[in-house]
Amino acid sequence: MTLSELKKGVVGVVKEFTDLEMSVKLMEMGCLPGEKITIARIAPLGDPIAVNVSGYQLSLRKFEASTIILQ
Amino acid sequence: MKTDLRVALVGNPNTGKSTLFNTLTGLNQKIGNFPGVTVDKKTGYCTLPDGRTAEIVDLPGTYSLYPKSKDESIVFSILADKANPLTPDLVVIILDATNLKRNLLLYTQVADLKIPVVVALNMMDLAKKNGIAINVDLFAKKLGVPVIPVAARKGEGIGNLKAAISFANKIALQEESIDVEAIAPELIAQISDELKLDNPYYALQLAHQHEDIKFISPEQSGRIEELEKEFSFHSQKAQAAETIARYNFINDLLYDTVKIPETAKEESVSNKIDKILTHRFFGLIIFVAILLFMFQSIFAWSAYPMELIADGFVWVQNSLHHLLPAGPLAGLMVDGVLGGLSGVMVFIPQIAILFAFISILEDTGYMARVTFMMDKLMRKVGLNGKSVVPLIGGFACAVPSIMSTRTIENWKDRMITIMVTPLVTCSARLPIYILLISLVVPNRNVWWIFNLQGLALTGMYVFSLISAVVVAFVLKHVIKGSERGYFIMELPVYRMPRWNNVAFSMYERAKTFVFQAGKVIIAIAVILWVLASYGPGDRFEKIDQKYKQPQFARSLKPDELERAVKSEKLENSYAGVLGHAIEPVIRPLGFDWKIGIALITSFAAREVFVGTMAAIYSVEGNAEKMESVQQKMKTATDPETGQPVFTLAVAFSLMMFYAFAMQCASTVAVVYRETKNWKWPTFQFAYMTVLAYAASFIVYHWLR
Numbered sequence: 001m002t003l004s005e006l007k008k009g010v011v012g013v014v015k016e017f018t019d020l021e022m023s024v025k026l027m028e029m030g031c032l033p034g035e036k037i038t039i040a041r042i043a044p045l046g047d048p049i050a051v052n053v054s055g056y057q058l059s060l061r062k063f064e065a066s067t068i069i070l071q
Numbered sequence: 072m073k074t075d076l077r078v079a080l081v082g083n084p085n086t087g088k089s090t091l092f093n094t095l096t097g098l099n100q101k102i103g104n105f106p107g108v109t110v111d112k113k114t115g116y117c118t119l120p121d122g123r124t125a126e127i128v129d130l131p132g133t134y135s136l137y138p139k140s141k142d143e144s145i146v147f148s149i150l151a152d153k154a155n156p157l158t159p160d161l162v163v164i165i166l167d168a169t170n171l172k173r174n175l176l177l178y179t180q181v182a183d184l185k186i187p188v189v190v191a192l193n194m195m196d197l198a199k200k201n202g203i204a205i206n207v208d209l210f211a212k213k214l215g216v217p218v219i220p221v222a223a224r225k226g227e228g229i230g231n232l233k234a235a236i237s238f239a240n241k242i243a244l245q246e247e248s249i250d251v252e253a254i255a256p257e258l259i260a261q262i263s264d265e266l267k268l269d270n271p272y273y274a275l276q277l278a279h280q281h282e283d284i285k286f287i288s289p290e291q292s293g294r295i296e297e298l299e300k301e302f303s304f305h306s307q308k309a310q311a312a313e314t315i316a317r318y319n320f321i322n323d324l325l326y327d328t329v330k331i332p333e334t335a336k337e338e339s340v341s342n343k344i345d346k347i348l349t350h351r352f353f354g355l356i357i358f359v360a361i362l363l364f365m366f367q368s369i370f371a372w373s374a375y376p377m378e379l380i381a382d383g384f385v386w387v388q389n390s391l392h393h394l395l396p397a398g399p400l401a402g403l404m405v406d407g408v409l410g411g412l413s414g415v416m417v418f419i420p421q422i423a424i425l426f427a428f429i430s431i432l433e434d435t436g437y438m439a440r441v442t443f444m445m446d447k448l449m450r451k452v453g454l455n456g457k458s459v460v461p462l463i464g465g466f467a468c469a470v471p472s473i474m475s476t477r478t479i480e481n482w483k484d485r486m487i488t489i490m491v492t493p494l495v496t497c498s499a500r501l502p503i504y505i506l507l508i509s510l511v512v513p514n515r516n517v518w519w520i521f522n523l524q525g526l527a528l529t530g531m532y533v534f535s536l537i538s539a540v541v542v543a544f545v546l547k548h549v550i551k552g553s554e555r556g557y558f559i560m561e562l563p564v565y566r567m568p569r570w571n572n573v574a575f576s577m578y579e580r581a582k583t584f585v586f587q588a589g590k591v592i593i594a595i596a597v598i599l600w601v602l603a604s605y606g607p608g609d610r611f612e613k614i615d616q617k618y619k620q621p622q623f624a625r626s627l628k629p630d631e632l633e634r635a636v637k638s639e640k641l642e643n644s645y646a647g648v649l650g651h652a653i654e655p656v657i658r659p660l661g662f663d664w665k666i667g668i669a670l671i672t673s674f675a676a677r678e679v680f681v682g683t684m685a686a687i688y689s690v691e692g693n694a695e696k697m698e699s700v701q702q703k704m705k706t707a708t709d710p711e712t713g714q715p716v717f718t719l720a721v722a723f724s725l726m727m728f729y730a731f732a733m734q735c736a737s738t739v740a741v742v743y744r745e746t747k748n749w750k751w752p753t754f755q756f757a758y759m760t761v762l763a764y765a766a767s768f769i770v771y772h773w774l775r
Contacts (some may be wrong), residue, residue, distance in 0.1 A: 005117040020307045025559050028135045029313040030173040040342065045353045047556055055331065056170045057341075057562040059443050064559060 003051070003068040008039045012070040014053075019067040020021070026068065030054030074116065075123040077157070078236060081172050081181055082165030083148060083562040084132035084435075086195045089113075090224040091165055092129040092570065095233070102579060111477075119237035120230070120393045120637070128157060134173070136180040137279065137310055139557065140480040145285060150184055151273060152286040161239050163232070168198035168205060168220070169564075171329055175321045176213075176314070179248040183272035187243050188216045189235050196222040204330040213324055215246035224569065249316040254309050258302040275313075277307050319692060336354045340435075341564040343622060349440050358444060361437075362463050365428045369467040370498065373420035380420070384413035402604060403597065411596025414676050415589045415737070420583050421498065422471040423577040425464050429475050430576040432460070434568040438478065439560065446558055453547025454491075454541050455484035456558075459653045462488070462539060465495030466532070469738045470584060473745055483552030489745060489754055493738050494731065495536040499677040503729050504531050506681055509641065510701055511722040535730055542758075556586055584741070596673040602646040603672055610643040646671050660728065661721040670728075675736035677729055680755040724771035733761035 003030055006012045014035045017023030031037065037053045048061045082088045092100070096115025108440055113129040116587030126167030130149060131142040138144035149157050166174040182188055190211075198205065211218035217235045225229045228584035248362075250257050250772055251272045262274040264286075281287060281295045298304075348354055386407050395401035432438040449458050457479045464472035477484040496504075504760050516522055605611070618636050627635065657667055665687050673679040688703035707716040733739065733756045742752040 022135070024307050024310045024314065024557075025139065025557060027311060027318070028137070028176060029276065029559055029561070030176075030318075032315065032318050036414060041349060042351075043444050043447065044349065044354045045444070047447045049441060050345075050349075050443065050562055053493075054170075054172050056173065057564075059439075059560050059562050061446070061556065063559045064557070 001070050003039075003070060004049075004062045005063040006037075006039055008042065010038065012037050015031065015069045015071040017067055018069065022064060022067050026064075027054075028069065029056065029058055029068060030056070037068075075127040076119070076125040077128065077159045078117075078125050078161045078163055079130050079149065079157075079159035080163050080247070081130050081150070081177065082132060083134055083561075084690040085463060085561060086132070086165045086167040086174065086548070087164050087223045088132055089129060089193060090569060090572070091193060091221070092127060092268065093575070094226055095225050096127050098575075100584075114758055117233065117236075119353065120234050120235045123237060125236060128159065132588070133177065135177055135314075137275065138283075140482070144280075147280060148274060148284065148286065150181065150186060150285075151276065154286060160241070161189060161236060163189050163191055163236065165191045165193050166562050168192050168194050169201060169203060171205070172318075172321055172325060175324070176317055179317050179320060180272075182214070182216070182243075182245040183248055183251060183270075184245040184276075185245075185270050185272075187240055188217040188245055189232070189239055190214065190216055190227075191223075191232055192218055192220045194221050194406040195220040196227065202332040208326045210324075210328040213246065213328065215244050243291075248320050249313070251313075254303065254313055254316070255304055258298055258304050260300050261302070264293060265294065265298075273311075278304060279310065295546070328730050339536070343564075344565050345440065348437065349444055358441060361432075362459075365463065368428070369421055369464075371426050373467075376420040380417050381413060384409060384416070388413075389576045406604070407597040407600035408593060408774055409593060410600065411593040412676075414596060414678070415585060415593070418468055418470065418737070419581045419585065421467045423581050423763065425467055425471045426475070426580040429460060430566045430573045433478065434566065434572060435496045436563040436565045439562050442560065443562065449555075452544045453484075453487050454480050454543050455481060455488070458543075458569075460485065461492050462495055462536070463542045465497060465539075466490045468497050468499070469493040470741045471580060472708050473738065473741050474580060474583070477743065481552070481556055483550055484551055484556070484753070485541050486746070487546045489742055489751070490546055490758075493541040493733060493755070493759065494535055494539040494542060495734065496532045496730070497677075497735075499735065500531075500729055502678060503680050504528055504726055505685070505728050506701065506704075507717075508721040510704055531726060531730065536764075538731070538770055542762075571667070584737075590740075598674055599675060600645070602649065603644050604639060605645060606640065607645065607648060611640055612736065614639050614643060624764060631687065638687060641668065660764070661718075661724045661771040664718060665707075665716075666721075666725065670734075673734050675734075677734045680729070718775075720771050720774035723774055724767040727766040727770045728763045731759050731766050733759040 002018075003012065004013075014031060014033050014037055016033060017026065030062045031051075032054075036051055037051050040052050042049050042056060043059075044046075046062075048059050049065060050059045051055055051065075052058075080088055080092055092113060095117045098117030100113055102111050102113050115127050115129075117125045117127050119125055128149070130146045133139075135151075136147045138147065149155055150159070150162065152158060164178050164181055166178060178188075184465040192205070192207065205220075205221055207218055217239070219228055219232045219235050221232055223229070233257070253270045254275060257279065259271045259274045262268065262277060263271060266276050266277070267276070268277075269525050275289065277284070278295060278299060280733075281292045284292075285294075292614055299306075313574075329590050334719055348357060362706075373614065388409050391401070391405045395405065418497065429438075432441070438457070438460070441459055444456070446456035449456055454462075458476075460478075461472040461476050464475060469492050472495075473489050474490045476485050476492070479488060505528070508524050512524045512527045514522070517526070550651050614636060618632060618639075623632055623635075646668050647664075649671050650664040653667045653671070654662075654664045657670070662670070669683040670686060672683045684704065688707065704717050705715070708714060739752045739756060743753060744751060746752070
């Protein structure tokens with residue numbers, strides 16, 4: 001399952017990434033394998049989304065979320 | 072100023088870095104540019120407890136030393152390049168105590184460059200409030216560097232930080248974080264050996280960034296490239312491995328030094344606010360309401376000070392005219408230079424108010440939510456969530472709006488935003504539209520409540536926004552962007568705005584505008600003044616002689632005579648000659664040479680149009696007398712056909728021209744300042760002129 005398919009409010013755990021370039025940026029922002037991640041809210045137009053990860057809130061587009069595979 | 076120590080401030084965005092900078096330096100700071108890039112370089116001075124002076128350089132906020140934007144690439148260049156005159160003796164790293172984990176990534180990278188480091192642990196007050204317990208002594212011991220808890224907004228701990236800066240060692244004492252060499256052992260060893268480097272992390276950074284770094288020679292860069300091939304080094308894989316290793320180190324470090332409660336209190340407050348402000352339905356309504364309020368305020372609050380500035384200049388000009396002996400020099404100074412200066416100064420209130428709003432929106436964290444909400448919509452047309460504010464600000468004035476595009480990290484998105492912002496109906500176009508609409512559109516209501524003139528004006532505003540979006544969509548496919556479009560962005564916790572920061576931003580932006588754009592505008596204003604005040608050959612003398620004949624003095628009152636002279640002189644000035652010369656070109660748009668003169672004189676600033684029209688039709692007083700200008704224009708007829716000049720077709724054709732044409736020297740100047748390349752303002756000027764001509768042509772022939 002990828003992050004873009006996660007339900008709002010459900011806790012997921014990051015497993016791996018499908019896009020190397022994107023993964024470098026995501027990991028720098030604290031979105032690492034083993035981290036707990038939850039979707040906090042979805043933008044009014046349905047994209048992007050806001051997630052809670054590593055103790056803060058990060059926003060990313062649905063496409064970017066689809067490169068994050070969860071356990 | 073003589074300095075004993077150079078200190079660089081480094082940290083993630085939203086860590087209170089600029090607040091700390093302001094607290095350390097007071098107002099003793101200046102904003103310049105880093106060489107070769109449009110990144111603001113803020114430097115200031117701070118007196119240390121031992122009497123020495125430290126120069127503080129505020130580096131752009133970044134999450135890592137691997138740059139994702141041009142701004143961020145400055146950080147590594149300045150920290151690593153020993154030959155750079157800005158290279159610091161000491162780095163103060165600001166860590167957000169409420170978000171230590173992510174903040175520590177940058178710390179471990181900078182620390183591994185082995186530059187002396189002091190850690191400022193900011194937002195300690197918030198961390199305490201949220202129940203985050205940090206064992207600062209153990210934390211400092213584990214890192215091997217001084218760690219100073221501060222609360223920059225409240226000014227707490229600043230004295231301790233200054234003391235730590237003055238006591239800081241000249242050599243780096245920080246503990247090792249990760250085994251850098253393990254990432255690419257042979258490559259790091261070989262680069263270190265050939266380039267005589269003593270720091271493995273510096274060697275690794277060169278391997279990653281050698282193509283974009285200016286301080287190593289092309290030969291060295293080429294050699295590094297060869298070595299990378301030899302040892303099959305993959306930059307992104309190495310970065311990923313490094314980041315994972317660093318976070319492992321950070322997790323170990325935080326394990327027994329920091330205790331975080333399950334849910335942070337401050338964040339839940341922020342979440343509650345977000346539930347309303349980014350609500351599926353109310354979120355957009357609130358956003359539109361905030362924009363309308365901003366838009367209204369920019370107009371309403373600036374009206375009085377703008378009038379005051381304009382009146383002030385008129386008063387000074389009149390007084391000087393009486394004081395100075397009449398002559399070309401007085402004319403140049405008073406009408407040319409002061410006239411140009413007043414054209415610049417009247418925009419200060421709008422610029423200051425727009426930037427007050429923008430700095431409040433950014434400070435509170437709402438701007439990040441605007442981006443979050445608008446991204447999908449704006450991305451469709453090649454823009455970015457952050458383009459919304461410049462576009463709306465464009466209704467007031469394109470100049471501060473273009474300055475505000477700096478918040479857009481993505482280069483391509485920023486360029487497109489800059490390119491289309493001047494299409495939005497700015498306040499300088501308003502008097503032209505009002506004049507022309509009231510001339511040709513009947514003042515009556517349709518469908519009970521809608522006033523036809525009001526509808527026409529609203530139509531021009533909506534049309535401008537649509538044209539900006541359409542042009543953006545086209546440019547999306549024309550401009551080539553090298554950076555990949557990310558939207559991986561921190562949503563900072565909501566905060567109260569810092570009012571002194573708001574005031575400082577207003578002051579700083581207004582100052583930048585006056586000094587940067589002002590130079591160009593005054594130069595162009597002077598040229599236009601010369602064109603309008605002098606004529607070829609002895610034409611002006613002949614006019615003077617003609618009107619000295621007694622029959623004029625008998626039939627005309629003195630001020631009527633003066634206006635007749637002025638009007639005829641304008642026709643025979645270089646501007647008038649030019650107006651006649653361009654008539655063949657503008658004829659297809661329905662314009663005569665008189666409109667041609669107005670196009671030329673309003674070349675640098677649209678608002679000059681009304682004034683020029685007043686002068687050409689030699690009406691009493693000045694541009695304020697709009698009704699009398701209208702009356703004259705309404706009765707103006709074409710001498711050849713006997714038909715009225717300002718028909719519906721001509722008026723709308725003229726409005727189309729002003730809607731698209733780049734008749735604004737300030738915008739050209741500010742686009743150059745922001746892009747640092749004449750290519751952009753030239754391209755913008757060209758495409759807008761072509762669109763203006765085409766739109767006028769179509770509208771004129773359609774309505775005729």
